Amino acid sequence: MTVALIEMKARLHEITLPVRDYDLDATLTSGQAFGWERGASGWMGVVTGRWVELSSGLTGIQARTVVNPGGWNWLRDFLQTEVRLAEVIRTFPADDEHLQQAVQACRGLRLLRQEPWECLASFILSSTKQIVQIRQIVQLLRERFGSPVSVREGVAPVFAFPTAAQLAGLTEADLRACKMGFRAPYLLAAARRVKAGEIDLVAIGGMELAAAREQLLRFEGVGEKIADCVLLFAYGFPTAFPVDVWVRRVLVDFYFRKRQVSPERLRRFIEKHFGPHAGYAQQYLFHHIRTMPAKKLSIPKAAP
């Protein structure tokens, strides 16, 4: 308690990370991260255990935090401000009007580089949930089981996403009380396997894409889609391409003229069409289709 009070009075640290073409709103609400809250003076969240408040300025992203040992690389890494977005977009197929249009619709949408455990756990919770509900579950988990972090004076208490070790000691009932339903045993098992070192989340970062995916698929509650989310959003594999119902719809509509497509054929198309930054292309298509006003899309059935 004493420690918390002392830290509350810690000096505010500020920096502007120079970056152009960075749409913070779109990036933090585009279904890749679930722990950010829009406050009066910016987006508040927790990155590597540090509370941080972000806002967009003329020359870049302004960041404020209260404890800041050793520079700002933890934040540069999370936000991926060093990524040259124009160079990423230049690799997209030039003759793909749909993709180019999606890019134009949201210049500055970025991919974050999240912490593997938080990302994995969040996406285990995401299955058959919508973004709003995932946010609610994550918030409950943080409040109940996460460690408190120091915040700026006047800001309501904030908690870090609970570590695997913190969750591993809980019961399934504890987790179900956070409204995650049938996902509770999956999250609990994942926490215990990570804590025990049975699956090494750090080691996955050094693997080839296929081997990394294989490791992630060992977790119960992790299928192809969720594995691809973690590969893209936490490990930064640039060709990981999560296909959920929205992305499937947009792909079938745009590239297959609403004809039925088998999952294998879709997979082959993605691999050859979108290039070395396919994951970024996926993010633009996803965001575009989610924000387009009442765009009519077919609802394709899965091919046999």
Add this chain to the structure above:
DNA sequence: AACCAGGGAGCGT
């Protein structure tokens, strides 16, 4: 193969 598990936002009626 079709359905369920659990949940709440966000529709349309």
Add this chain to the structure above:
DNA sequence: ACGCTCCATGGT
């Protein structure tokens, strides 16, 4: 006010 749909994993 009420019912219906959404959503993506694993088990029956």
